[in-house]
Amino acid sequence: MSWNLNSDRPIFVQIMEHMEYDIVSGALSPGAKVPSVRELASAAAVNPNTMQRALSEMERRGLMHSERTSGRYITDDESVIASLRDSIANGRAEAFITQMKRLGLGKDEVLKLVKENY
Amino acid sequence: MSSLLKVSSLTKKYGNVTALNNLNIELESGHIIGLLGPNGSGKTTLIKIICGLLQPTSGEVTVEGNPIGAESKKVISYLPDTTYLGKSASVKETIDYFCDFYEDFDAERAYDMLGKLGIDPSARLRTLSKGTKEKVQLILVMSRRADLYVLDEPIAGVDPAARDYILNTIITNYDEKASILISTHLISDVENILDEVIFLKQGNIVRFCGVDEIRSNEGKSVDSLFREVFRC
Structure with missing residues (x-):
């Protein structure tokens, strides 16, 4: 599988x-x-x-x-693929933010975390 | 889509025990249907009636519009839940026998599958292990070009690796016209290849729906739904 x-x-x-x-x-x-x-x-x-x-x-x-x-x-059609990429990325970002919020992190902390780990 | 199998107000009683209670089922061509239920729910009784081995107490079953009989048996390939092959015959002799018996038997396909599962055609059935014997029987059944395959517990005695191979064989070999009715307890192994499921409980149909419907409406797998419906 x-x-x-x-x-x-x-x-x-x-x-x-x-x-x-x-x-x-x-x-x-x-x-x-x-x-x-x-x-x-x-x-x-x-x-x-x-x-x-x-x-x-x-x-x-x-x-x-x-x-x-x-x-x-x-x-x-590149534009179709680009908009698909955007929608997947948005979905992942939303899910990530929800999880971080659940852990009690604020916006600044999350941004800092992303910058450090990217 | 035409109706391949039609079961109308089917009831089967053994003495005063009701095994099947007023069942109505209609199956279309080109689907894989799971027949699921706990022990003693009537799965094998239903299958045996479809295959003409038992007479219903009342009600009717038709296959492609024909009543159960010679015409229906021609288009149904049936895997029973017990061995029926001659023990002293070899695998090859059994294949020859099937070739003589069924017009739609494809020997090449049978040998191909035997080879992939590493089964020696010259071996006598008596010398094979229980699981290997089950594989041989399933190969024989799946090598017919039937319209309806009825498999009673096809993978129960087979190891997980061969199970995957067998399920894959089922997916790749069945043609769009054929349907497969599978009765099994091993729901999690087969559920990804099913289109629809029939839940049978004490001779009654408690569910008959598409598997993706279960997943989207209930948010759970067929396996978890089964455990919930039939909780002891």
Whole structure:
């Protein structure tokens, strides 16, 4: 289970998160061909229907598109990838801030911590 | 999507014990469905009725519109919960036997899986361990090109590494037209490959829904929901 899917959240959502991360990080490069549903399902050890659902949803969001005969491709629209990066980064930042607040740290302390550790 | 299996008002009584109580199930093609329930909840009884080994007390089951019989058996590949293969036959002889018996049996696929699991086709079944025998049986069942696979406890006696391989075989080999009905207790091992689950409790269906619905609506895994519903 290299994809580290957790059974208490919907699997297709986790697949999307995993692939979105790969798109932003460049592991799946812009314009690259996406492996077939079956290959991906097998790699992630999930049901092909679940994989299909995740890919369709990513298509709907413009992160990939289908060519009728040749398969699915990652978007080559840089602005789409940039806005995906922003939204993932924002989500992570919010989660981080929430955790730091729970530890009782104020804004200045958190900023200092980030600067020191970056 | 057409209905592959239709169970209508199915009841089965053993004497005055009700094993299945007025079940209604409709399964579509192309899905993997988990049949989950504690011991004695009626899983095997339901499976045996679908496979034509038991007669229902009342109600009806149809497969692709046909009643249970020769036509339905042609399209169902069934893995029973007990061994039924001849002990003195070798694995190869058993495969030949299946080839003769089922039009849709794919011997190449069977040998391929045997090879990947390191099982020697010339070995006699008598000499195989319990787990290896189970693997052979599952390979035979999955090597048919059936429309409905009915697996009664397919991975119970198999080690975790082979379990992963077998689940992967199931995912990669089943075609879009076929559905798989799996009864098991090992929920956490199979739940990521399931589309839907049926929870059976004392012969009644207590849940029949998509697995991702459970995860998003209840915020828990199928395994934890099962433990909650069937808490002793």
